[in-house]
Amino acid sequence: MKILLVEDDRRASDYLTKGLRELGHAVEQAFDGETGRMTALAGGFDVLILDRMLPKLDGLEIVKALRNAGSTVPILILSALDEVDERVQGLRAGGDDYLAKPYHLEELAARIDALARRQGDAARSGRLKVADLELDTRARKVTRAGRKIELTAREFQLLEFLMRHTGQVVTRTMILEGVWDYHFDPKTNVIDVHISRLRQAIDKGHDVQLLHTIRGAGYTLTDDP
Amino acid sequence: MRLRPFARSSIARVAVLHALLLAASMMAVLGVVYLWTARIIASEGDELVSVEAQSISADFREKDLDAFVTEVVDRAEDPWIRGGIYEMRGPRGDFLAGNVVVLPELHADRDGWVEFDVDVVHGEASAPRRIRGRVLNLDGGFHVLVGHDVEDRLAFRAVMLRSLAWALLMVILFGALGGWWLGRRISQAAQAITESAGRIARGDLGERLPVSGSGDEIDALVSRFNDLLGRVDTLTGTMRAVLDSTAHDLRGHLNRIRAAAQDAHHTAQDPAQVESTGIVLAEIDRLSETLQGLLRIAVAESGTAPLDRVDLSQLARDLVEFYEPVVCADQLTATLEPDLYVRGHRQLLTQAISNLLDNAIKYGGTAPIRVVLTRDGTTAVLAVEDGGIGIPEDERELAVQRFRRLRGSSGLPGTGLGLSLVSAVARLHQATLKLEDANPGLRAALRIPLEP
Numbered sequence: 001m002k003i004l005l006v007e008d009d010r011r012a013s014d015y016l017t018k019g020l021r022e023l024g025h026a027v028e029q030a031f032d033g034e035t036g037r038m039t040a041l042a043g044g045f046d047v048l049i050l051d052r053m054l055p056k057l058d059g060l061e062i063v064k065a066l067r068n069a070g071s072t073v074p075i076l077i078l079s080a081l082d083e084v085d086e087r088v089q090g091l092r093a094g095g096d097d098y099l100a101k102p103y104h105l106e107e108l109a110a111r112i113d114a115l116a117r118r119q120g121d122a123a124r125s126g127r128l129k130v131a132d133l134e135l136d137t138r139a140r141k142v143t144r145a146g147r148k149i150e151l152t153a154r155e156f157q158l159l160e161f162l163m164r165h166t167g168q169v170v171t172r173t174m175i176l177e178g179v180w181d182y183h184f185d186p187k188t189n190v191i192d193v194h195i196s197r198l199r200q201a202i203d204k205g206h207d208v209q210l211l212h213t214i215r216g217a218g219y220t221l222t223d224d225p
Numbered sequence: 226m227r228l229r230p231f232a233r234s235s236i237a238r239v240a241v242l243h244a245l246l247l248a249a250s251m252m253a254v255l256g257v258v259y260l261w262t263a264r265i266i267a268s269e270g271d272e273l274v275s276v277e278a279q280s281i282s283a284d285f286r287e288k289d290l291d292a293f294v295t296e297v298v299d300r301a302e303d304p305w306i307r308g309g310i311y312e313m314r315g316p317r318g319d320f321l322a323g324n325v326v327v328l329p330e331l332h333a334d335r336d337g338w339v340e341f342d343v344d345v346v347h348g349e350a351s352a353p354r355r356i357r358g359r360v361l362n363l364d365g366g367f368h369v370l371v372g373h374d375v376e377d378r379l380a381f382r383a384v385m386l387r388s389l390a391w392a393l394l395m396v397i398l399f400g401a402l403g404g405w406w407l408g409r410r411i412s413q414a415a416q417a418i419t420e421s422a423g424r425i426a427r428g429d430l431g432e433r434l435p436v437s438g439s440g441d442e443i444d445a446l447v448s449r450f451n452d453l454l455g456r457v458d459t460l461t462g463t464m465r466a467v468l469d470s471t472a473h474d475l476r477g478h479l480n481r482i483r484a485a486a487q488d489a490h491h492t493a494q495d496p497a498q499v500e501s502t503g504i505v506l507a508e509i510d511r512l513s514e515t516l517q518g519l520l521r522i523a524v525a526e527s528g529t530a531p532l533d534r535v536d537l538s539q540l541a542r543d544l545v546e547f548y549e550p551v552v553c554a555d556q557l558t559a560t561l562e563p564d565l566y567v568r569g570h571r572q573l574l575t576q577a578i579s580n581l582l583d584n585a586i587k588y589g590g591t592a593p594i595r596v597v598l599t600r601d602g603t604t605a606v607l608a609v610e611d612g613g614i615g616i617p618e619d620e621r622e623l624a625v626q627r628f629r630r631l632r633g634s635s636g637l638p639g640t641g642l643g644l645s646l647v648s649a650v651a652r653l654h655q656a657t658l659k660l661e662d663a664n665p666g667l668r669a670a671l672r673i674p675l676e677p
Contacts, residue, residue, distance in 0.1 A: 080474075085530060101479070102476060102480040180543070186547075186583065193550040
């Protein structure tokens with residue numbers, strides 16, 4: 001996919017660009033806010049990665065300018081500021097996701113992947129389907145091969161989150177933020193335990209395993225690993 | 226008991242005090258005026274009588290009896306001697322002259338003064354009038370009463386007393402009104418200051434106390450206080466800016482280092498190189514984690530984190546549910562009172578309680594963990610109890626210090642910042658963190674003020 005990276009830290013920008021290109025993305029770099037804004041407004045990108053503090057123009061100002069111009073391009077805000085409150089500001093300004101420095105390339109890659117393949121509002125409600133696993137958000141009902149599966153409210157949310165990112169890698173942090181709205185590292189393997197519980201519920205007794213662990217990255221829910 | 230709030234309010238106290246003080250000072254002034262006036266009038270009347278008595282005594286000595294009686298009769302009937310009262314009796318008590326008949330019933334006091342009421346005829350009207358006079362015991366057993374009508378004096382005294390009473394009443398009334406006004410002004414100023422101070426304490430450092438503009442002492446106090454707030458605001462702002470730029474700088478550096486290390490790790494061919502770059506990456510991540518912890522503590526301690534209404538019960542319930550799968554079967558029990566709201570920072574509170582749960586899981590062994598949330602008056606008490614090794618009493622204070630790790634915990638993962646963060650978050654919420662003995666194990670209790 002085509003990515004615009006607006007980052008004034010040249011070295012960091014170069015490393016990130018190299019990493020993203022190796023993952024098969026086309027990356028265009030901008031090193032200050034003004035250039036970033038002009039390039040972004042010209043359009044043609046699948047995802048924008050914006051640093052928060054930029055010379056000439058703050059990253060949030062670029063977000064606002066884009067949103068005011070009617071652009072719906074997914075934006076990931078990168079920041080070296082503590083994300084406790086900055087995250088809220090970034091998302092409020094119109095950003096779609098927020099990642100604090102220093103980040104893992106895998107984490108960033110997974111997040112932009114999720115952003116770019118974000119489903120439209122139409123798909124947000126209603127029924128989700130992966131192979132023979134079906135989830136009805138309105139009836140709060142899950143079936144696998146027609147058989148009803150009993151889940152707790154949180155397990156349901158977790159499955160819904162995974163199904164909305166079908167075929168994509170979701171990291172532990174993404175799950176933590178997306179399902180629990182927790183923004184800290186719980187330091188235990190608690191996410192893995194929740195996942196394995198869910199796996200028990202949806203995959204046990206079925207030939208095709210849907211919930212897969214991606215070593216060193218996270219999880220993915222797919223019938224085509 | 227219902228009157229208590231009124232009596233306790235400063236308005237009522239000031240009003241009553243003001244009225245009482247004013248009344249007391251007024252009473253003192255008017256009392257002195259009254260006593261003086263009364264004494265002057267009284268002594269004037271008495272002097273008149275004394276002079277008259279001396280003149281009569283002299284007449285008695287100089288004149289023969291008949292002339293003296295005629296003299297007394299003259300004086301008694303002389304219309305020019307206004308209010309003059311005379312009566313003369315012989316040695317056997319027989320009436321000889323005078324304009325009243327009272328002498329036999331009179332008992333003079335030690336100085337020879339008498340006071341009595343008598344009907345005095347003035348024209349056609351007759352009214353009882355108060356008379357004050359002297360009884361002269363003359364040679365030969367003659368008695369002469371020389372008196373003076375003091376009814377006017379009494380009337381004057383009554384009028385004066387009435388006026389004084391009215392004046393006093395007015396003073397009390399105006400005193401109370403003035404006091405009430407004064408008290409209300411002070412109490413309104415105090416209330417405005419209290420409300421503003423409350424908002425400031427909750428973290429709104431941009432708030433300033435209201436200045437009435439009258440330029441009085443309260444205004445002076447308030448503006449001095451506002452100056453102080455301005456300084457605190459500036460200092461906190463500077464501190465936060467320093468914190469942000471430090472965070473930005475350090476994270477920027479770490480980010481570059483990590484990107485370079487990751488690149489090196491990625492492109493390394495030699496297994497030894499792969500391993501060493503892997504170690505570097507892991508160390509950078511540990512360093513980031515520590516920096517992150519320190520920065521969060523700093524954010525919490527700077528007091529600049531915005532606070533909102535947080536459902537503590539829900540937050541605790543979610544966290545218990547979150548950690549429940551990593552604890553051995555049914556070893557995590559929670560008793561949570563619902564609908565306890567606090568004013569807080571959701572993310573920081575979540576992380577603080579998560580740290581307590583994480584500690585209980587890490588150090589609690591396989592013993593049960595209990596999470597209890599209760600209300601204690603206007604405070605929410607959230608306690609996490611484990612059945613582990615606990616912390617010896619003399620080490621509990623050290624345990625909340627930064628980078629302080631418990632004995633025997635070196636094999637366990639952690640940065641040594643967990644409890645420091647809890648303690649910093651507690652301070653941000655005007656809460657307290659208490660570490661106690663759970664017999665066995667540790668009981669970590671957060672006491673957070675409830676939001677109504």
